[in-house]
Structure formats: structure tokens, C-alpha cells
Amino acid sequence: AQKVTQAQTEISVVEKEDVTLDCVYETRDTTYYLFWYKQPPSGELVFLIRRNSFDEQNEISGRYSWNFQKSTSSFNFTITASQVVDSAVYFCALSEPTQGGSEKLVFGKGTKLTVNP
């Protein structure tokens, strides 16, 4: 079965620091998809990125960057020059196919990031 591990339960940084959130996954599938979501205190899960197993290119979007390494089964997320608005719980997730063709997301336990002014 799929598994996602986010070993960091909580991280606290000061504004403008860089911070990396770790995500390690386990799967026997050769084709799979990884996701990162942000959940601010308001509760809505906000989609950040999707990466498929065949695309190991790193991605940068503004202050956000993602490092996908199949060799270590990791999909880490870095925020550069963090801001108070980045404070949220961040979830890494892995797609898991089910009978009938639907997929479910297997979430890690989440990392709570607090950015202090």
C-alpha cells in the first residue's frame, strides 16, 4: 500500500528564512502522482503542485521550489524568503489507484509551518 511520511511535525522560522519541508513516499506502482497542498487556518486545502513519476525535473514557482528524487523516493518542498502568509499546514500526498478506476489521495500527516515576523 502507498505511504507518505512527513517527518517534520512542526517547523518555526523567522520571516525571510528559507525552509524545506520533507516528504518521503512508498509505492510499488511505476506510474504515480505526487502532490503538495497548503491548508491555512481557514481550512481550505489549496493545491500547490502535481508531479508525475516520469518527470523528475525540479520546479520553481516564485518563492516555491520542489525537488523530486525517485532514487530516494522524496519530493521535498522549499520556500525561499519565507513570509508570515506562508504560515499553514502543508500536506504531501500520493495518488493510489483503486478498483473501478478511481484514485484516492494518500496524505502524509502534514507539517505545520509557522513564520514569525
Next chain:
Amino acid sequence: DTEVTQTPKHLVMGMTNKKSLKCEQHMGHRAMYWYKQKAKKPPELMFVYSYEKLSINESVPSRFSPECPNSSLLNLHLHALQPEDSALYLCASSQDPGGGNIQYFGAGTRLSVL
């Protein structure tokens, strides 16, 4: 536009009440999902509807009854809930039910069962 709308935002109900949660999307998505999230935990999948048919039921108690009247609307009917059912209930939708499609989430309904 990737908006999923959930109503109500907050709900307080007694254990003998019957209530419904509503979820709506107008993105033409053919898969819709209900998740339950307890405090400081990740979301847990409850149900998946694929092309308006129930595709996945994650062994959810019968006091939770999903309904998909049409491709844009998803309801969750609640009856005889227990205090431990208090949680954030999230709805999501995706273009298709498989293939790594991105799930877009609503803001959720915070449910308190007294």
C-alpha cells in the same frame, strides 16, 4: 476558475437531528469527493463519486449518506450522528476520477455534534 463551494460553513447539530451538507462545482468535473478531517490530522477519504455514480465508500457508517443529484452537486446527508463525528468535512472535485487528476477542495463545513 477552480472553485468548489460548500455550504454551510459551520453547522451545530444534536445527535437526533437530520442535516445535509452541500457541495457545488461548475468546472465540468466528473469526479467528486467527501473527506473528513479531525483536528491536527490529514484528510481521510469517505466517498468518491465518478460520473454521478458512487465509486468508493471507505467503510463509512450508514449515518452518513452521500448523494449526487447531478454532475455539479454533491450532498452529504447526516442522521443520528455521534459527538466523535465532529470534524471539518471537505468536498473536492477533479476533472476525472483517475490519472493523477488534481483534486480541488472547498473551504469545508465545520461540524459540531452535541
